[in-house]
Amino acid sequence: MDELKLIAERTASVPLAESDALGSARARLMAEIAAAGTENVVPLKKRRRWVWTGVGAAGLAAAITAVVAFAPAGLEPPVATADPVAVLRNAAAVALKAPDTPPTPSQFVYTKTKQPDGERESWLSADGTHDGLIKMADGKSFPLPGCRNGRAQAYKGEKPLKGVMEPCTPRPAYRADLPADADAMFAYLNANHSGHDGDFNAMGKDVLALANENHLPSAVRAALFGAAAKVPGLRAVDHAKDAAGRPGVGITWPLGPGHDPKVAKPVVIVFTADTFRYLGTNSTAVIASGVVDAVGQRP
Template identity: 80%
Template sequence: MDELQLIAERTGSVPFAESGALARARARLMAEIAAAETENAVPPRNRRRWAWTGAGVLGLAAAITAVVALAPVEQVGLEPPAAAADPVTVLRNAAVAALKSPATPPRPDQFLYTKTKQSDGERESWRSADGTHDGLIKMADGSSFPLPGCRNGRAQAYKGGGPLKGVTEPCAPSPAHRADLPTDADAMFAYLNADHSGHDGDFNAMGKDVLSLANESYLSPEVRAALFGAAAKVPGLRAIGHTQDAAGRPGVGITWPLRPGDDPKVAKPVVIVFTADTFQFLGTNSTAVTASGVVDAVGQRP
C-alpha cells in the first residue's frame, strides 16, 4: 500500500487548519503513531523509522486528516483549494470572509471615502453616509463632480459643474450606508432581481448592481455576506483560477454572464476579483478598490 497516496486521498478534499488549532490535533497524531507502533511491535533494531503497515497506516492517515480538517470551514474561512474553480464556492468563501470583517458603521454626518484604480487613472469619492450631506467625486483628470445632499426632498441644482444660485430640484437621499438591505442571501437575491436597474431575470444588470453596492457603499458584514451569497445564485457564472484586478493585484475571479444576444467574441465579461487566500473583495478587472474608509469631511482620507 502506498502510504503517501492514501494520505493524499484522505486530505485532498479538506482545508488547512489555522495554526492555533493544530496543537490538539498534533497530540492526537502522536497518539495514533504510538498506538500504531504498539500494535505492530517490531524489535527496535529491525524497525524502520516511519514504517507502518495495515491498521497503522490507516490510523496515521486518519490522524493527519484530523490535523488538516480540525478547524471547520466557518472558522478557517476557506473551502478546499481545488474548489476555487467553482464560482459558487468562491462566492460562498467571500461571504464567509465578509462575515469576519469588522463592523464600524459610520455616523449619519460622516462620509464613505473610496479610491478606485481605473484604466484612465485613480478616482476618489466621498459619499454622505445618510445621503443628506454634500459629497464629491474627483476624477483621474483632476475634474470634480458634486454629489449634492438631499434634504427635505430637495437638493442643490447644478449646471456646468457649478451650483445654480437659489435653485433646487426634487430628490431622494442616496445614502452610502445601506442599512436598509437584506441580511439573507435569498432575500437579497429577490431584492436585486426586482428592485434595481434591470427587469426580472436580467442577471447582467444585477451584476452591475452587485458591483455598485460592493464598490462604493458601506455594508454591514451581514449585508455584504448576503450580497455575495445572492450573487452565487446567478446561473451562468464562471470562475477563473488566476487573474488580476485593475491595480494588478492577483486573485481568483468570477465572470458574470453576458446579456442575451451578446457576441462572446466581441463582448468581454466583467471579472469580479477576490484574493485567492482570504477571498476579500478587490474589485474587477477594470475597476479596483485600492482604499476605503469612513471620514468626517469631504477631502479627508482614512
C-alpha cells in the same frame, strides 16, 4: 505518468497557503486518512512506515492539492480549479466577521478606486443629505448635492445654478436598509436590478455598485456575496487580477441576452485567494476605503 510530475501539474496554479493554515490542513488530511480504516494501509514488517494502497497517483495528487489550496479555518476549501460558489460563500463568511462600526449621519463614505484611466476618489454622504464629491482621474471634480427636504442644488458640470433647486430623494451611502439574509438579498436584487427579469449580468453589475462605493453593515455585505453565489452559470477564473494588478481568484457570470461573447468583455470579481477579501474587479480595483468626517479627508 510519473507521480511527482502529476502532483506538480495539479498544484502549479494553486496559491500556497499561509504557514499558519498548513498545520490544521495537514491534521485534517491525516485524520481523513486514518478514518479510511486500516484496510488500505499495509505495515512494512516491524518498521513504523506505511504504504498507501488503493490511492494511486491521481488520488495522492488530489490530497496534496487539497492541503496546498487550503482555505482559512471555518471556510470551504477550494480545489485546484476554484468552485465559484464556494469562493463567494467564503467571501460572505469573511465579510460577516469584519468589524462593523456604522458611520454617523453627518459623515462620509470615502472610496479610492483604480481604473484604466487612473484613480478616482469619492466622498459620499452617509445619510444622503450632505454635499459630497467625486474626484476623477483627470483632476475634474463633480459635486454630489445632498437631498434636504426633498430638494437639492442643481449643477451644470461643476458649477451650481444659482437659485435652481430640483426634486430629489436621499441616496445614503450607508446601506443599513438592505436585507441581511442571502435569500432576501437575492430577491431584492432580482426585483430591483437594472436589467430585465433573468438578466444576471445586470444583477452582477448592481452587486458591484453596492460593494464598491457603499458602506455596508457586515451582515449586509455577507448577504450580498451570499446572494451572488445563487446566480446560475457562475464561472471561476484562474490567475485573475484586479485593475490594480493584484492577483486573486476571479468569479464571472453569464453575459446578458444580446451580448456577443466574442466582443463583450465579462466583468471579473476578484478576491484574495487566501483570505477571500474583496479586491474589486478587472476594471475597477478598490484600493482604499473608510469613513471620514468631511469631504477632502482620507482615512
